[in-house]
Amino acid sequence: MFISHTDLGDDLRKIVILGRLDISGTESVAGELERLAAAPKKGVVVDLSSLKFLASIGIRALFKSAKAVKERGGKMVLVVGTNSSVVMSLEATGVNTLIPMFKSEAEAERAAVA
Amino acid sequence: MQVETLAIAASGDEIRRASEWLTTALRQRDVPDPQVECLELALHEVLANVLDHGGSAARAEPIRIRMEVREMATTGEARVKVRDAGIPFDPTGAPERIPAKTLAEAQPGGLGLRLIRRCSDWMSYRREGGRNHFTFGARWPKP
Numbered sequence: 001m002f003i004s005h006t007d008l009g010d011d012l013r014k015i016v017i018l019g020r021l022d023i024s025g026t027e028s029v030a031g032e033l034e035r036l037a038a039a040p041k042k043g044v045v046v047d048l049s050s051l052k053f054l055a056s057i058g059i060r061a062l063f064k065s066a067k068a069v070k071e072r073g074g075k076m077v078l079v080v081g082t083n084s085s086v087v088m089s090l091e092a093t094g095v096n097t098l099i100p101m102f103k104s105e106a107e108a109e110r111a112a113v114a
Numbered sequence: 115m116q117v118e119t120l121a122i123a124a125s126g127d128e129i130r131r132a133s134e135w136l137t138t139a140l141r142q143r144d145v146p147d148p149q150v151e152c153l154e155l156a157l158h159e160v161l162a163n164v165l166d167h168g169g170s171a172a173r174a175e176p177i178r179i180r181m182e183v184r185e186m187a188t189t190g191e192a193r194v195k196v197r198d199a200g201i202p203f204d205p206t207g208a209p210e211r212i213p214a215k216t217l218a219e220a221q222p223g224g225l226g227l228r229l230i231r232r233c234s235d236w237m238s239y240r241r242e243g244g245r246n247h248f249t250f251g252a253r254w255p256k257p
Contacts, residue, residue, distance in 0.1 A: 020130070022126070022129065023126035023129055023162060024127050024130050053154070053158075055155065056159055056162070056226040057162065059225055060222045060225065063217075063220055066217055067218070070217055084147075084148070088148075088151060088152070089229065092232035093232075094228075098220055099217070
């Protein structure tokens, strides 16, 4: 598992997650995701476009971070690119209706700070 | 019909091993990618349920998985059978939570069951010999 972040100006943080958000993978990055999403930025973009697998435990970790960002007045969005398996997990659970999901990074960045 | 079997312990690392085993076995038999992705995800969620809710009995014995692929005249079919010694749980009959309308009211539970149902073309369950026997599968049209 790999998680990294880049701050794009004062308002926006981009977090990239690679690997598998299954039980073992989520356990290894959930704490770091929570910590990175807690930064006092207006918008948080989580890039899942190269993620190999997204299970319910990974979706719960995304939920938790999105809620925390919202509670402090920010907005978290997802970038999925053309990743069909990640899109399938998000759509099957209806999470895409609660955490906005975008194909393109540029669109996601705009939405996160809008 | 082509068959493969695997036995795993109830742990996160073993569940990953089972996911990878299933994906490899299905791809080797030319099962289409969408069905492979769905069945891998469904298997992960079934096994995660056993780990989280199966109790100590589920951890005391191996979880046994059987994969079958059949080719019919116009369709292909893959089925996955999972047998565990955990607390009785019927995924086919368990009520599904109503999806939340807002992030604030979203609850963490129930996502796994939803994934299992969305990713399976059919499911069946029986309790026999003190074990859960859960089967799910997918079909696809042959080119």
